Amino acid sequence: MTGKAYSSVWLREPRKATSPGRSREEIVRAALELLDEEGIDGLSMRKLGAKLSAGATSLYWYVANKDELLELAYDETWGAITVPDPEEVGWREAASVTAHSVRQVMLRHPWLAHLLGRLPALGPNAMRVADRMRQTFKLAGFTGYEVDYAVATFTAYIYGMTLPEIAWNATMVDGEYDADAMRAQVMKAAADFPDMLERIDMDTYEDPRVMRAVAFDFGLLSVLDGLERRLVT
Amino acid sequence: MTGKAYSSVWLREPRKATSPGRSREEIVRAALELLDEEGIDGLSMRKLGAKLSAGATSLYWYVANKDELLELAYDETWGAITVPDPEEVGWREAASVTAHSVRQVMLRHPWLAHLLGRLPALGPNAMRVADRMRQTFKLAGFTGYEVDYAVATFTAYIYGMTLPEIAWNATMVDGEYDADAMRAQVMKAAADFPDMLERIDMDTYEDPRVMRAVAFDFGLLSVLDGLERRLVT
DNA sequence: ACCTGAACACCGTTCAAGT
């Protein structure tokens, strides 16, 4: 039992770029547009083909399947992330800027939420970011496996915090909800839990955007403090 | 523009349970089996219908659509989570046990990864867990909005850490990969990043399960320490 | 009150056939 090799776009040679016809870049760019405009369900091979005035199945010449295409689009978004050089700004500042940048990019491309737990991130852009993160936490003083643990904890926080935010935006903002109706209904759901009700009584639904941002900073501070504490003991 | 009301299974009255025919519980149970056995793509209304020796469309009598069914299955899994009473064991112990319990349940139902960022969690079981978590962090000393921030940070960490673990399991274990081939291929992907290569040179792929568990505890300790630090300042 | 089958409007992917 040799097992089948793990497969990913990045581990295969791309079609060599010849001049005529379509190109992989063109296809990925169009896919990104479709994803940003219509979300994860808005991207189908047929629609993408149509957008490029091609048959849906022509795309399979450039890309093995839809997942490969998503991997390419995925990595593209990693390219937009700012990771300052920790040597220049210090590790805490570098980590903080990175965290906010990842959050912003995720909020700008909500369809990323559907890919994060599903596709490997082995593309060059994702690698670049991962490498910089490692440097950041090494500079902080972590060594050996602890560098990985620190990076994992840090990114886990960012993902875990931003994912529900995306979900919220999707159901609330896009769903053009009625704030008061929503509030009443959540109260009903929380009816048996006095502690939950108490919370809802606060002005929770006032300005969710600001709330979310404040919460993010609060948690980020906590996580960085907690990681720093590992260094002194 | 009044906006459409936010909708969720929990906010509608269920069909009243009459004796004959199928029941919502029966359907949800069958759906859970299908999800656990075949994953998120294994659940289709047609397959589920067949499993219950019914026409696929019969299910629409009990459930408005597939998402509602998923919401019900989703909440069912929250029922399996252990949340100790913080008054009895102390807030740090309660938080720690809860974190490990959530991770275990997620690993046992990997399809949860696809729902976490997508569906609201307003079911009774999810509410129970959320309520207990709030109590835990209130006991720790948080007040007002900070209770929410602390809970959000805590759960963000758990989700963010476990999600990639599920993804890893899905591609690696289920894909019955060849460890050495995998290793070589990731090296190729990381070729331009000396820092990444250095990491791969360590015995990273030795026993991922243990590594993951250690990493989880490391991060959990950090997050709880970081949150605790918010209380003293 | 509950269940059905047919039908609609979609999917991703394969493949033989074209240029």
Add this chain to the structure above:
DNA sequence: ACCTGAACACCGTTCAAGT
């Protein structure tokens, strides 16, 4: 080397019709 259309095996959901 690149593109095509037809075809296969699926989807979720609606709805008129049955009992």
